[in-house]
Amino acid sequence: MTGGNGAGSTPTRVEDRGTSWLDASGSDHEIVLSTRVRLARNLQGYVFSVRAGAEDRLGILDRVRGALAATGRLEEGGVLWEMADLEPVDRRLLHERHIVSRELIGPDDGTPPVGAALAITSSGPCGLMINEEDHLRLQSLRNGMELEAAWGEVSALDEALGRELPFAFHHEFGFLTCCPTNVGTGLRASVLLHLPGLVLTKEISKVLQGISQVGLTYRGLYGEGSDIVGNFFQISNQTTLGKSESDLVDHLREIVGQVVEYEKRARAVLLREAPNVLEDKVWRAYGILRHARSLSFDETMNLLSGVRLGLTLKLLRTPRVRTLNEIMIFAQSAHLERRAGRTLDEGDADVYRASLVRERLAAESGDGSSPGEPRPDADKSTR
Amino acid sequence: MLCERCQERTAEVHLTTIENDEMATVHLCAKCAEGQGISFTAAASAPLADFLAQISGGAEELPQGVRGEPCPYCGNSSDDFRRTGRLGCPECYAHFEGQLRGLLRRIHGSTQHVGRLYLGAGTGAEDRHTKLRSLRLRLDRAVELEDFEAAAELRDQIHLLEGSER
Numbered sequence: 001m002t003g004g005n006g007a008g009s010t011p012t013r014v015e016d017r018g019t020s021w022l023d024a025s026g027s028d029h030e031i032v033l034s035t036r037v038r039l040a041r042n043l044q045g046y047v048f049s050v051r052a053g054a055e056d057r058l059g060i061l062d063r064v065r066g067a068l069a070a071t072g073r074l075e076e077g078g079v080l081w082e083m084a085d086l087e088p089v090d091r092r093l094l095h096e097r098h099i100v101s102r103e104l105i106g107p108d109d110g111t112p113p114v115g116a117a118l119a120i121t122s123s124g125p126c127g128l129m130i131n132e133e134d135h136l137r138l139q140s141l142r143n144g145m146e147l148e149a150a151w152g153e154v155s156a157l158d159e160a161l162g163r164e165l166p167f168a169f170h171h172e173f174g175f176l177t178c179c180p181t182n183v184g185t186g187l188r189a190s191v192l193l194h195l196p197g198l199v200l201t202k203e204i205s206k207v208l209q210g211i212s213q214v215g216l217t218y219r220g221l222y223g224e225g226s227d228i229v230g231n232f233f234q235i236s237n238q239t240t241l242g243k244s245e246s247d248l249v250d251h252l253r254e255i256v257g258q259v260v261e262y263e264k265r266a267r268a269v270l271l272r273e274a275p276n277v278l279e280d281k282v283w284r285a286y287g288i289l290r291h292a293r294s295l296s297f298d299e300t301m302n303l304l305s306g307v308r309l310g311l312t313l314k315l316l317r318t319p320r321v322r323t324l325n326e327i328m329i330f331a332q333s334a335h336l337e338r339r340a341g342r343t344l345d346e347g348d349a350d351v352y353r354a355s356l357v358r359e360r361l362a363a364e365s366g367d368g369s370s371p372g373e374p375r376p377d378a379d380k381s382t383r
Numbered sequence: 384m385l386c387e388r389c390q391e392r393t394a395e396v397h398l399t400t401i402e403n404d405e406m407a408t409v410h411l412c413a414k415c416a417e418g419q420g421i422s423f424t425a426a427a428s429a430p431l432a433d434f435l436a437q438i439s440g441g442a443e444e445l446p447q448g449v450r451g452e453p454c455p456y457c458g459n460s461s462d463d464f465r466r467t468g469r470l471g472c473p474e475c476y477a478h479f480e481g482q483l484r485g486l487l488r489r490i491h492g493s494t495q496h497v498g499r500l501y502l503g504a505g506t507g508a509e510d511r512h513t514k515l516r517s518l519r520l521r522l523d524r525a526v527e528l529e530d531f532e533a534a535a536e537l538r539d540q541i542h543l544l545e546g547s548e549r
């Protein structure tokens with residue numbers, strides 16, 4: 001995270017939280033942007049959120065807050081934010097960082113659901129949404145391919161909270177969820193992959209078909225029903241019942257490992273068969289991002305995909321992968337509005353986006369075209 | 384935005400490709416995307432309600448509840464469920480149990496949970512005897528349902544626990 005806060009102080013402002021998963025620290029982080037594991041849990045004795053009135057929802061929030069406090073997970077930088085207490089732009093900010101769902105924050109121009117809250121625990125990047133579709137959605141979001149670590153964290157939080165709260169559990173069906181597609185383990189593990197090589201070599205359809213045939217599913221960057229932009233694909237387990245948590249996680253890891261191998265092979269093929277075309281694409285993408293004065297979000301994502309590919313193929317030396325990750329998140333509308341300090345219409349946002357991208361790339365450019373800027377490889381991290 | 388291929392339906396899939404050395408984004412409707420082997424609707428956005436609509440031909444598979452009555456605890460009816468794909472409360476699972484089983488089998492290929500056990504708040508996770516009893520109950524159930532994969536998994540768990548007892 002931003003190391004700039006005073007020693008010992010942990011950021012409690014919304015804009016400082018939920019970005020640690022962008023730090024390009026995880027395994028295979030050039031291809032695997034992030035790993036997420038979530039567990040759905042509900043409390044016995046309450047109706048599910050969809051049917052719950054304000055009193056129930058606030059009662060649930062209170063119980064969960066108490067349970068979190070009892071486990072000590074709100075100490076030392078742990079936070080619990082009720083969505084209704086946050087500024088609308090901050091709610092959107094959290095959504096753009098992929099740590100709260102659309103369902104939790106409600107419509108952009110409306111109020112969030114009663115009792116909807118996000119907790120981020122003191123230990124690591126783990127947290128939970130409260131009063132989402134299920135009463136609790138425990139989640140861990142990490143950089144790179146880190147399924148074991150993410151599962152380990154969520155699992156520990158689940159055990160701790162399960163001692164404090166009466167989870168709805170059925171001897172045959174397992175953990176009970178509002179939607180029967182989540183029942184059993186309540187576990188959804190997903191990995192966000194950047195697969196330009198498979199897209200460019202037209203192998204992607206085959207791979208995605210294969211994925212669907214082995215009990216996994218895929219979608220775009222922004223969760224259920226979302227578009228596929230920037231060659232990002234999110235792969236996750238389709239079923240939650242009849243297999244143990246570790247089997248579900250192992251299976252996903254195995255298949256994703258294969259997809260990563262296919263992607264590497266496809267990139268090697270591209271580099272061998274069409275090096276000039278590829279190099280041109282990459283530099284054009286970089287050039288546009290570096291100099292454009294107006295960029296739509298989709299265009300930005302697609303160009304970033306080209307630059308990311310160029311980096312991993314060593315056709316480009318800068319920027320860092322981490323910077324690309326950050327641009328992906330910070331170039332979204334709520335982030336731009338935070339930066340601008342006002343609401344932006346689409347045209348304004350495109351101009352602000354282009355300026356943000358130029359600034360971030362210039363700060364790391366190694367081509368000497370921006371006088372006064374840091375020299376190549378001026379990597380801030382000490383090695 | 385309209386689908387570039389059929390110019391009829393709304394484009395839902397936006398995919399970046401290289402055609403003739405040109406990087407381009409194609410905008411396709413779900414159906415045309417499917418024609419290209421990208422089964423977007425099935426994989427990406429199938430809410431359970433759509434799924435239920437698709438299989439509602441086999442109406443006996445849908446939760447009817449005990450004598451067709453709504454859940455006594457939350458009032459959720461089988462119509463509510465069909466419309467939303469959501470259950471109303473934990474008790475709905477018991478109320479709609481018989482009919483849910485068929486649905487769960489279709490969705491998950493199984494009805495028997497074999498993952499983490501939950502013994503209730505306030506219990507330590509180490510109550511081995513309770514755990515074993517519950518595992519054996521679930522094993523009986525899995526065998527009864529001829530869910531052999533689940534049964535094998537449960538047997539492994541039981542052996543593991545029994546082993547740690549000695």
Ligand SMILES: [Zn+2]
Nearest residue numbers: 386389412415
């Ligand atoms: Zn079409």
Ligand SMILES: [Zn+2]
Nearest residue numbers: 454457472475
């Ligand atoms: Zn009910």
